[in-house]
Amino acid sequence: MSNYAIYFSPTNGTEKITKLLASELGAYTEIDLSKTDNEKNRTFEKDDICIIGVPSYGGRVPAVALERMEEFQGNSAKVVLIAVYGNRAYEDTFVELQDFLTKRNFCSVAAVAAIAEHSVMHQFAKGRPDENDKKELIQYAREIKSELENNKEFTEIQLPGEHPYKEYNGIPIKPKANKKCTECGACAEACPVGAIPMNAPNTTNTDICISCMRCISVCPKKARKVNGLMVKVATFKMKKNYTVRKHNELFIGRHA
Ligand SMILES: Cc1cc2nc3c(=O)[nH]c(=O)nc-3n(C[C@H](O)[C@H](O)[C@H](O)COP(=O)(O)O)c2cc1C
Ligand code: SF4
Numbered sequence: 001m002s003n004y005a006i007y008f009s010p011t012n013g014t015e016k017i018t019k020l021l022a023s024e025l026g027a028y029t030e031i032d033l034s035k036t037d038n039e040k041n042r043t044f045e046k047d048d049i050c051i052i053g054v055p056s057y058g059g060r061v062p063a064v065a066l067e068r069m070e071e072f073q074g075n076s077a078k079v080v081l082i083a084v085y086g087n088r089a090y091e092d093t094f095v096e097l098q099d100f101l102t103k104r105n106f107c108s109v110a111a112v113a114a115i116a117e118h119s120v121m122h123q124f125a126k127g128r129p130d131e132n133d134k135k136e137l138i139q140y141a142r143e144i145k146s147e148l149e150n151n152k153e154f155t156e157i158q159l160p161g162e163h164p165y166k167e168y169n170g171i172p173i174k175p176k177a178n179k180k181c182t183e184c185g186a187c188a189e190a191c192p193v194g195a196i197p198m199n200a201p202n203t204t205n206t207d208i209c210i211s212c213m214r215c216i217s218v219c220p221k222k223a224r225k226v227n228g229l230m231v232k233v234a235t236f237k238m239k240k241n242y243t244v245r246k247h248n249e250l251f252i253g254r255h256a
């Protein structure tokens, strides 16, 4: 039996939350789906427990995260789904992830919706997960652990979300490098989709870019920026509805 912490996390919010939950369940092996050179073909076993964390992008699972798990074989391994979002909504993130994993023969036994600082509009959920969140998430992990220890057979949990999934075609906010760029290549190395050419790291292929903001967070010169006006407009729209603090949620399975 092995535990796995599997995450797609361009700006580390999802990583932090996935590892926090996984560490309460015991020692684990890490699989970072943000890396381009990941082993695609992985086979799990019935007794394995996979904690799989994704950020919600437009209420969906980032397509690249699913692509990187395309060839996973669950063999009835138990999975704890984590949807991390920036205080707006996660909409169909869970059902999309669950449908995908069920097809690959994983059994979803629990799920956690958790809030992290919005990676584009940082004033939403600023500083989260905070100390209260961490306490709550640890408590969730303990409840999941007890469920896993006490029950041997599980049925798939019911999670919120709809079919067909909400349409998501990306956002038009793409980071660009400015004159402070020294062409060190750190952003090109870190971009999860290869949208920054290694031989011209001061440019961005906006057709490939998924607006994940990882390049901004890794640039040592703070040379990558998004269009401030566009972010202001998006923030203005968000502010009307999504400033009230949202809560983390735990969904736990019933045994058969
Ligand atoms: C392209 C994009 C789309 C996003 N869409 C949503 C959304 O629909 N709802 C929401 O609450 N947060 C949304 N967020 C915020 C992220 O879900 C949140 O910041 C998450 O913590 C990012 O994960 P990471 O830190 O692991 O990269 C979006 C962020 C990005 C970059
Ligand atoms: S990480 Fe920053 S300084 Fe380095 S190449 Fe990218 S934009 Fe330029």
Ligand code: SF4
Residues within 6 Å of the ligand: 010, 174, 175, 190, 191, 192, 193, 194, 195, 196, 204, 208, 209, 210, 211, 212, 213, 214, 215, 216
């Ligand atoms: S170029 Fe786009 S996809 Fe690549 S790290 Fe930057 S925001 Fe993410």
